[in-house]
Amino acid sequence: MAGSVRAVARRFLSEYGGGTAGRLKALDAFLLYVLLTGALQFGYCLGVGTFPFNSFLSGFISAVGSFILGAVCLRIQINPQNKGEFQGISPERAFADFLFANTILHLVVINFVG
């Protein structure tokens, strides 16, 4: 059982390393960073306590929001394999949308962090 999991993981990593463009890999690294930051924040809250609650919420929402925008909006739209789905949207346009959405998200986050 453990063996098959390891085999799947190794296969996944080799396929990933080979089949993914450099740009996407850089983006994935960013997403991993955001994920870890959010998880650590959540862990702190579970361990130590929710004071101050508004700061925790804003930090956590910033992490979650950035992850979603990066993964869902930017990554999907940039992936050349998905070009068929997004006919009218160029990667540059996707990036611009990503920046715009992030600005609004972080405006709210900064307002709430206190």
Add this chain to the structure above:
Amino acid sequence: YLSAGSRLRLEAAFSFLLLLAGAQALVPSHRLAARDLARLRAVLERPLTDVRSAYYSIVGLNSLGLRVADEKAACKFIKSHVDSSSVESLFYAAQSIQVLSGCEVTISNETRELLLAAVSEDSSVTQIFHAVGALSGFGLPLASQEALSALTARLSKEESVLTTIQALETASYLSQQADLSSIVEEIEDLVARLDDLGGVYLQFEEGIETTALFVAAAYKLSDHVGTEPAIKEDQVIQLVNAIFSKKNFETLSEAFSVARAAGSLSQNRFHLPLIVVPDGPAAVSHHQPLLRLQVTNVMSQLLTQVSVKLDQAKSVSNKATVLQQLPFTLSGDFFELNFMSVKPASGYYDFSISVDGDKRFIANKVELKVKVSTEVGITNVDLSTVDKDQSIAPKTTRVAYPAKAKGSFIADSHQNFALSFQLIDVNSGAELIPHQTFVRLHNQKTGQEVVFVAEPDSKNVYKFELDTSERKTEFDSASGTYTLYLIIGDATLENPILWNVADVVITFPEEDAPSTVQSKNLFVPKPEIQHLFREPEKRPPTVVSNTFTALVLSPLLLLLILWIKIGANISNFSFAPSTIVFHMGHAAMLGLMYVYWTQLNMFQTLKYLAILGGITFLAGNRMLAQKAVKR
């Protein structure tokens, strides 16, 4: 339209019916008492300053039946101060001279022409009034019919309360041959304009001065034409209340108006308001069996040519009629009635008194509450100690007021203390139930006192019993020797009683006795209230939060390592202006976020963001377009 005589008879019948129905007729509540008259005189007797003040003083004092101190000096003053070119000044002079005795003046032809010319439709009502008054005061001939027509014409144009009052007075100077009925009807119209305040006062909204002038003018005109003024009895009383409620007279004209009203209400042909004044409080007793009354008019002048009669006297408590149809006897200035001759029980009585003698009397039916006082006597005072188990017969000691019982009585867990007594009216022997029958126990050592109420039983015997087990809370369980007092009091008793009856030794069960008897002082400072501020939330220690801050920043390190490993670089960076502007703008936006966190509010941030965002957007657009083209 009924003649005056039959109308009065009708009113008398109506008043009689009212009395039968037991209705309360309105009585004056205000009048010019001696003090008020003195104040009025003081204002009117001020030194003369001009012709107008001379008129107010002289005519005002004359209305009160008084004369100016130095008539010759007043006459000389007027003659020297009158302004022959002013109709008003001539009016004041003429009226004053008419009142002063031995004051003669000659009127030049010019003055006469001036006055006659003023009596026309072109002059105001006030000017006509002054001119007519001046002509009448100087004794000069006057064409009444023309004056009347000018007056009525002018009055229809200048409709106000004051001008109507002046018209009434003007008409009183005109000859009776002229048909003054149209002016007389104005009285009724003016009465309708009076404001009723609470059913007690009746006055014009212009004030008391105007109301007083109206009363004076209305009665002057009514006396002149011989017609009763259209003012009802109750309205006259309400006018009296309003006018004489003013006790302070700030201006001379105010004092003058009140003086004239007082004069006209004391002496006119139709209505004379009466006031029945009891001598001191209306109370009788065995020492003072006579009820003494005085009858005065509004100026506190005594009327003795009248007959005062008691219609009936009813007891307030049981509504029984005690006396009927008894006349008062005149003794000096007072009307007296010996009420104690019928031996009334003590209490309050409603007297219905009527004053007769003149058909003009108003408010001559008065209700008076009379108090009959008596003296109380305490009899059959029995002090006893009653055994609780009822095994021993109670020991009774009789005490006579005002002696004190010899020896002390004991009240403890085995014995109760009991007191019984009767209260009688010393003069009649009837049993009394006064308002206050208290038993006061005073602790000689601690100064405590406890007061109880003694209640009468069905046979009107007062009883009080002290049971130590029932009453220990009132006493705070403080045992000791108490002095017993009996307190009897009532409004109708002339001799309230405070009687030290006996000493009572009260013993309470030991376990309830407090160590020290504290006087219940309600006025000591209370314990201070500490305000509990809101507790700040519990925070984790600084070490923990610093550790976690470092931990949260560690993924950034990981990110940089991964990026290097992947091979991300900025080799494609083109130094085109739009690229630089874009990156600068974006960096500025991130900086703005930081500044927003530390200093700004949302509105300011949005403002800067709009500017920066606009620049960044345009630059970014250009940059990305170039990138797309390159691709």
